[in-house]
Amino acid sequence: MTQDELKALVGKAAVEYVEEGSIVGVGTGSTVNYFIDELATIKHKIQGAVSSSEASTERLKSHGIEVFELNDVDRIPVYVDGADESNHLLQLVKGGGGALTREKIIAAVADKFICIADESKLVPRLGEFPIPIEVIPMARSYVAREVVKLGGDPVYRTGFTTDNGNVILDVHGFEINEPIKLERLLNNIVGVVTNGLFAERAADVLLLGKQDSVETLTR
């Protein structure tokens, strides 16, 4: 199977976790796009969705799925999202598409976080994929200097603005032995909105697309 076929497989598998009559939390990215397309087949059974990006909102609406403001929603039983990397503790690196902040907010609200990914995303240690950091534009150089002090090598994602009007630094070279500690250290730098380590709020379930099956990993 191709990588896209594996993504489609897990996108389909995630629909099984959706609660009837609920508002579904929806992530961002090429894997989630398959989930959204599959969600459309059961749209009459759900109330609607809360979306983590303008791109996902557009796709949800194109299928006729109602998109709610998070502030108008009391409860999100299930949040489905992809990842750039996952370790065996289901701690993730996310934000390759720049949607990390809204994703982290919805993940925090959700009762259950279902991560969907093809098998290439499961890694023994996080950090091969650069850690995205969303930064208030005027703090970009300051944050970059602070990141260097922590041992990282920040690269400005030129020509990219997040849905929140901010910029992204992609940080290479971190040796990540304690993901929660690094996540907190980065978030503590003034000017950082959030970073792409999802270690404090890891996924609850990882649906991993493999050549012959979907493997379900839990914490």
Ligand SMILES: O=C[C@H](O)[C@H](O)[C@H](O)COP(=O)(O)O
């Ligand atoms: O900002 C983007 C998100 O964190 C995505 O979930 C992540 O980059 C994975 O995307 P994809 O499914 O396209 O590999």
